[in-house]
Amino acid sequence: xxxxxxxxxxxxxxxxxxxxxxxxxxxxxxxxxxxxxxxxxxxxxxxxxxxxxxxxxxxxxxxxxxxxxxxxxxxxxxxxxxxxxxxxxxxxxxxxxxxxxxxxxxxxxxxxxxxxxxxxxxxxxxxxxxxxxxxxxxxxxxxxxxxxxxxxxxxxxxxxxxxxxxxxxxxxxxxxxxxxxxxxxxxxxxxxxxxxxxxxxxxxxxxxxxxxxxxxxxxxxxxxxxxxxx
Amino acid sequence: xxxxxxxxxxxxxxxxxxxxxxxxxxxxxxxxxxxxxxxxxxxxxxxxxxxxxxxxxxxxxxxxxxxxxxxxxxxxxxxxxxxxxxxxxxxxxxxxxxxxxxxxxxxxxxxxxxxxxxxxxxxxxxxxxxxxxxxxxxxxxxxxxxxxxxxxxxxxxxxxxxxxxxxxxxxxxxxxxxxxxxxxxxxxxxxxxxxxxxxxxxxxxxxxxxxxxxxxxxxxxxxxxxxxxxxxxxxxxxxxxxxxxxxxxxxxxxxxxxxxxxxxxxxxxxxxxxxxxxxxxxx
Numbered sequence: 001x002x003x004x005x006x007x008x009x010x011x012x013x014x015x016x017x018x019x020x021x022x023x024x025x026x027x028x029x030x031x032x033x034x035x036x037x038x039x040x041x042x043x044x045x046x047x048x049x050x051x052x053x054x055x056x057x058x059x060x061x062x063x064x065x066x067x068x069x070x071x072x073x074x075x076x077x078x079x080x081x082x083x084x085x086x087x088x089x090x091x092x093x094x095x096x097x098x099x100x101x102x103x104x105x106x107x108x109x110x111x112x113x114x115x116x117x118x119x120x121x122x123x124x125x126x127x128x129x130x131x132x133x134x135x136x137x138x139x140x141x142x143x144x145x146x147x148x149x150x151x152x153x154x155x156x157x158x159x160x161x162x163x164x165x166x167x168x169x170x171x172x173x174x175x176x177x178x179x180x181x182x183x184x185x186x187x188x189x190x191x192x193x194x195x196x197x198x199x200x201x202x203x204x205x206x207x208x209x210x211x212x213x214x215x216x217x218x219x220x221x222x223x224x225x226x227x228x229x230x
Numbered sequence: 231x232x233x234x235x236x237x238x239x240x241x242x243x244x245x246x247x248x249x250x251x252x253x254x255x256x257x258x259x260x261x262x263x264x265x266x267x268x269x270x271x272x273x274x275x276x277x278x279x280x281x282x283x284x285x286x287x288x289x290x291x292x293x294x295x296x297x298x299x300x301x302x303x304x305x306x307x308x309x310x311x312x313x314x315x316x317x318x319x320x321x322x323x324x325x326x327x328x329x330x331x332x333x334x335x336x337x338x339x340x341x342x343x344x345x346x347x348x349x350x351x352x353x354x355x356x357x358x359x360x361x362x363x364x365x366x367x368x369x370x371x372x373x374x375x376x377x378x379x380x381x382x383x384x385x386x387x388x389x390x391x392x393x394x395x396x397x398x399x400x401x402x403x404x405x406x407x408x409x410x411x412x413x414x415x416x417x418x419x420x421x422x423x424x425x426x427x428x429x430x431x432x433x434x435x436x437x438x439x440x441x442x443x444x445x446x447x448x449x450x451x452x453x454x455x456x457x458x459x460x461x462x463x464x465x466x467x468x469x470x471x472x473x474x475x476x477x478x479x480x481x482x483x484x485x486x487x488x489x490x491x492x493x494x495x496x497x498x499x500x501x502x503x504x505x506x507x508x509x510x511x512x513x
Contacts, residue, residue: 002334017322078319084283084311086306
């Protein structure tokens with residue numbers, strides 16, 4: 001437990017001073033607040049920007065932060081120092097993942113306040129966000145483990161993040177993109193959130209998210225087996 | 231004297247490449263033990279095996295009589311490991327860098343401050359690691375090791391790339407630890423460092439021990455390298471083997487006034503290593 005706590009303290013101390021990572025937690029919640037307050041368009045769905053940015057946040061922040069933190073620690077050999085101090089790889093991953101999860105949940109609270117969901121709607125929103133955040137963290141961890149350094153991680157994170165973060169938005173305007181986006185967890189998170197109050201949770205969404213989880217975990221297992229954490 | 235580190239016939243391969251090939255030695259309590267070898271000789275691998283971070287294929291590796299592969303958390307608290315490439319958190323200050331590891335080892339605030347004081351970084355505790363000089367970074371890594379006041383210190387090239395003055399400061403810190411009864415396992419490819427600090431050394435090359443003993447013993451063993459270096463009045467130098475056959479020649483040079491200065495050149499660890507392996511240590 002003390003090892004997990006130590007890594008957690010490190011993440012708090014370090015990422016607060018790491019603008020690249022910290023801005024990921026703030027950018028979309030702040031943008032959502034501004035857009036919700038500043039823009040009013042006739043016939044625009046209720047809380048359009050809050051829901052849009054919530055999905056983009058899920059596809060971007062946990063994924064980018066996880067890969068950036070792991071790859072930086074690998075590149076700078078700080079991860080090695082932790083491992084040589086008897087911090088186990090699973091302790092490091094749990095701790096880093098928990099830190100990012102908490103930070104993303106703080107962002108989720110902002111979106112929840114903006115959407116003004118209550119009761120079952122709020123529960124569904126938070127449940128959807130949790131699923132998305134966890135899946136994005138797994139994908140971020142896969143990238144962080146696979147890449148030797150930050151530059152390689154950034155090059156790999158960008159296209160992956162673009163797909164998961166922007167596909168749900170682009171699918172609003174293009175049926176072709178929507179058909180492809182339907183197989184991604186972020187599109188299903190978008191469907192779950194946008195359907196609050198109008199439709200039930202579809203079995204398709206749950207199945208697609210579950211399949212995404214299985215693929216993510218399998219990729220994680222392959223990456224970890226092949227590269228380890230050092 | 232009690233043996234603290236015991237290695238017998240350690241063999242380690244990565245794939246088909248044998249990195250360590252039958253290493254045997256032991257280190258006594260309170261000694262500074264030097265492991266000398268060029269880069270890629272297997273020094274870091276050996277430290278990893280001795281500290282239980284890596285498992286060897288064959289042989290015995292023990293710390294205080296406990297198999298290195300079975301070291302417990304309590305055993306580990308008695309070990310301090312500083313690898314030359316251990317990173318430090320650039321955005322954090324010196325105190326915060328140590329605070330993370332203090333949590334892991336259960337060290338209180340006083341322990342952090344004492345470690346900083348020991349390496350002379352007390353006044354820099356609020357300085358961001360990004361603003362530290364190379365020497366200060368090395369001292370911060372050392373402070374990380376000293377926090378738990380370990381009985382055995384594994385220091386992997388602690389003065390690599392440092393200027394002589396900073397190296398000297400770190401040498402003094404190590405000698406002070408030795409005086410406190412600590413055992414230091416030092417890897418280096420700097421000969422003067424080994425000669426100055428180490429009670430016993432082992433030289434390795436391509437994973438094999440090529441020589442071991444005290445620095446003085448080893449140099450004595452290779453005394454045939456001893457030469458007479460004579461600077462002549464015409465500005466040139468000549469070297470003669472330091473034996474009776476040279477006496478007539480030396481006498482002649484002195485007699486006719488051609489010899490300006492005469493020096494003996496003793497073998498040192500660098501020349502011994504070169505003779506043994508055909509290459510220098512700082513490879």
